[in-house]
Amino acid sequence: MRLTQYFLPVLKENPKEAQIVSHRLMLRAGMIQQSSAGIYSWLPMGLKVLSKIEQIVREEQNRSGAFEIKMPTIQPAELWQESGRYDDYGLEMLRIKDRHDRDMLYGPTNEEQVTDICRTHIKSYRALPINLYHIQWKFRDEVRPRFGVMRGREFYMKDAYSFDLTAEGARIAYNKMFVSYLKTFARLGLTAIPMEADTGPIGGDLSHEFIILADTGESGVYFHKDWQEKDMVADISYGDDLQPVVDQFTQLYARTDETHDANTCPVDEADLMMRRGIEVGHIFYFGTKYSAAMGASVSSPDGEMTDLHMGSYGIGVSRLVGAIIEASHDDGGIIWPASVSPFDAGIVNLKPGHSETDKVTDMIYQAAIKAGRDVLLDDSTDSAGAKLARMDLIGLPWQIIAGPRSTERGVVELKCRKTGEVVEHSPEDAAAALLAHLAQKVSQKVS
């Protein structure tokens, strides 16, 4: 893509309304535009990142054996009256009356809706286990929406729901999602620490939050200093017994400030890390809370009707865009992990019209396209300084920089956005080195 033909409305000034770095950088990099408080339009480059995250989440859900469905955003109040949550849920629920004065709502979550699907169609244990997920817009009418897409009102979320005959079966489903989340966050370039959590208003007795560390995080988090990511996540097969994996990831203490209590914490103060973190996923097992209330039962092998054991599993897809930036940026701007970068690389032509520079940047641009890469060529007439700052701001992992001074010496610069390292190459070697970097499948960790 040539920048002069693209829609990338970069802001020169820091927007006043943005209190945190991800919000500021997303506005400045032309990724989003506010529509009203806590509600955003995703502009082309922002949507590219959102869609890449969505696709990684989808692939790992599919691999775990879950089936994708799509439930509507607008739900009938009756379903929530059945579960008892219609009255419990406070003002965060956006309540709506349709033209016939029927009570509707914009779904903040979908336990009731998916339970209705299962009670309609699943009558026998033979159809179990099943896990249905969807990736859909949700609405929570936050009293004070802030922090951009990190705490918006309309947000994009993956929510999965597992249905099993027994608590043991539900535990297997829970473990699959646990591992799926580890794999998902690893592919996104993130280290997410599973932390034991309260189940809260959703009910139930087993729950983990997945937290990424970031100095700007909303929560204080506490974990044993020996906690470290296990490298073998990618190699785990969903068909394996996953309990040992889950045990390994949960054996060391890890809690957010919601459940951490210094008086009861079993870890010596000297061994306890205290940091800040951002919640990017949350998984729950809540047994028969909804199935019992809503009559979702199946015939079991002994012929008795049994309420379904359920779990629910959320990932904040739009929140992740902000969370990744919180975990991966510097003073110059965003530093995208390769797997979600809106373009694979950027090419900066410092002086369009200078024939050697035009020739060289075009050659590398065409070579990248021919190799199936999606690259952004800055062919604008802005100043060299503005172009370099913009390319750093938008955070593509690799940059090729070429101008009259370099091309007349027969070289261009290949810059790694994360390390800042710059290497001079001949144009041909730079193209080859860039493509070699892009071919590396190893995910680049950012936190």
Place this chain on the structure above:
Amino acid sequence: MRLTQYFLPVLKENPKEAQIVSHRLMLRAGMIQQSSAGIYSWLPMGLKVLSKIEQIVREEQNRSGAFEIKMPTIQPAELWQESGRYDDYGLEMLRIKDRHDRDMLYGPTNEEQVTDICRTHIKSYRALPINLYHIQWKFRDEVRPRFGVMRGREFYMKDAYSFDLTAEGARIAYNKMFVSYLKTFARLGLTAIPMEADTGPIGGDLSHEFIILADTGESGVYFHKDWQEKDMVADISYGDDLQPVVDQFTQLYARTDETHDANTCPVDEADLMMRRGIEVGHIFYFGTKYSAAMGASVSSPDGEMTDLHMGSYGIGVSRLVGAIIEASHDDGGIIWPASVSPFDAGIVNLKPGHSETDKVTDMIYQAAIKAGRDVLLDDSTDSAGAKLARMDLIGLPWQIIAGPRSTERGVVELKCRKTGEVVEHSPEDAAAALLAHLAQKVSQKVS
């Protein structure tokens, strides 16, 4: 996918609430489930079709040079007050008050929202032309929602918006979308006739509806008997002058009953075809209607501020699922065009447990997976008749049918769903013939 592991809740009975064939077949084939009046959940197989249609629409929008964005579903009333449509739009607009008593609405369309984006970021003619599209859920609170996804309340729509400095520029943008629609519908296996249309409440002076023919269509349509699809659509490049193409497709009379008038129709009655049709797309040029009202202007080359010339271009993505079925079904069920079929093919094992049949169907299933094909293997213990009826119902273009009687003779059946033609092959030849059929890229026309 093995059917016994899939979530495909096929209904045996015709659902009473379904008045038209696509609604009946979508419910029976387990594609959708009603949540409330005119609002549906998409079950796994339904979502697969919806997503394939969405992706084809997206690809042709991208190829035309439009950029994908994502605007939110919930819009502030202020934007619609600026354009004057907040009061004009009737009860079909779902009006909402948030917790702070602010007037919001669930977007039925996005002219105001996208105009706000452009007036914020586009200040000079140098940034033009630009076409921004999104694929997003919309809501129209129909007084009497019916016909399933054909006239639902919450529906999935692609809407694009072009911005140009001049009317001539806008015409070029209009022509690109016109051609993009022809290509899109051709790839979906449909023949869509562009018909001159009123611009209606959206305003403006140039508009075409794209109509596919179906006996169950909602509109009467009238067109010259010599109208025929031009086969060269796929070869047209968006960079060409498209006016001759548009002229060629619009030179013969084609109108819906909304604008057809027998008294003024220039076509002899003998030359006039009268049929029924379904609207699947609608394109408009409406000049400066919104840009003038909302202050979306740019500096022109002579330094004057000029209101942007706009067009909007819609495709009903969820409606298309129903429309394709209306245009392509028989007494047995759906007949999917290959490009949107939820699976590439189905394999029916008429007697699981019969070792030769198990061996043969498994061999063909594995061969298809190895070739990268997405096939559904019916490995259930239902009766042979139920399996054959179900496979016809769900409409996959190709079926392999194997049972004890055929496999003991060393053959299986390869059936074309559309023609009903059945050919016996050895299992190896059947696998090869199936893969050869699937490799044919020629789109299969259904109307």
